[in-house]
Amino acid sequence: MGVEQVHRPGNRGRASRHRPGSRSSSIGTRRSAFEAPAGIRLCAVGVCLAALVGCTSPKTPYPESFNSFRAEERILAARHAAEIQDRQSIPLLVDRLEDEDSAVRMFSILALEKLTGTRLGYEYRDGASERGRAVERWRRFVAEASESQPAAGEPVAAGGGS
Numbered sequence: 001m002g003v004e005q006v007h008r009p010g011n012r013g014r015a016s017r018h019r020p021g022s023r024s025s026s027i028g029t030r031r032s033a034f035e036a037p038a039g040i041r042l043c044a045v046g047v048c049l050a051a052l053v054g055c056t057s058p059k060t061p062y063p064e065s066f067n068s069f070r071a072e073e074r075i076l077a078a079r080h081a082a083e084i085q086d087r088q089s090i091p092l093l094v095d096r097l098e099d100e101d102s103a104v105r106m107f108s109i110l111a112l113e114k115l116t117g118t119r120l121g122y123e124y125r126d127g128a129s130e131r132g133r134a135v136e137r138w139r140r141f142v143a144e145a146s147e148s149q150p151a152a153g154e155p156v157a158a159g160g161g162s
Contacts, residue, residue: 066092071101078104082111090115090145094138097122097131105131112138 060068065077066089074096081089093115096108105124113119120141122134 063089063092066096071099071104074099074101074104075107078107078111082114085115087115091142094135094142097124097135097138116141 060070060073062077062080063086065073068074068077077089078093078096080086081093090112093108093112096104097112099105099108102124109119109122109124112122120134120137122131122138124131126134
C-alpha cells in the first residue's frame with residue numbers, strides 16, 4: 001500500500017501522510033475547540049462563566065447560606081450582604097474570614113470593606129497566623145460596635161444631656 005501526501009485544511013501548509021482507503025480524510029475531519037466558529041466558542045465561554053459565577057439562586061436561603069457547605073453559596077451570601085448593605089451580617093462575614101476556601105475569604109473581606117470602609121489589615125492570601133491576628137482585630141471591632149449601640153427596645157437619649 002502506498003502513502004501519498006495530502007493537504008488538509010488546518011495543517012497550515014504542511015502536508016500530512018494519508019493512506020488511501022484509511023478512515024481519515026479531509027472531508028468530515030473533527031475540529032478542535034480552538035478551531036470552532038467564534039459564536040460557538042463565545043457560547044461555550046458564557047456557559048462556563050455562568051457555572052462559575054452561579055447564575056442560579058442558591059439552594060440555601062440568605063442569611064443561612066453563610067454557613068452552607070457549598071463555597072459558591074457562601075460567596076453569594078457575602079456578595080448579597082454587601083449589595084443590600086446588610087450591617088447585621090458583619091459578624092457572619094467576620095466568621096467567613098476564616099473559611100478554608102480562599103475565594104470565600106476574598107469576597108467576605110470585600111463585603112466587610114464595603115460595609116465598614118476598612119480591612120483592618122486583613123489579606124485573604126496571607127498565612128493562617130497573619131489572618132488569625134487580623135480576624136481577632138475584626139472580632140474586637142464587632143464587639144466594640146455592638147457595645148456602643150443601644151440594645152433593642154432601649155431608649156436612645158436625644159440631645160446633649162443636662
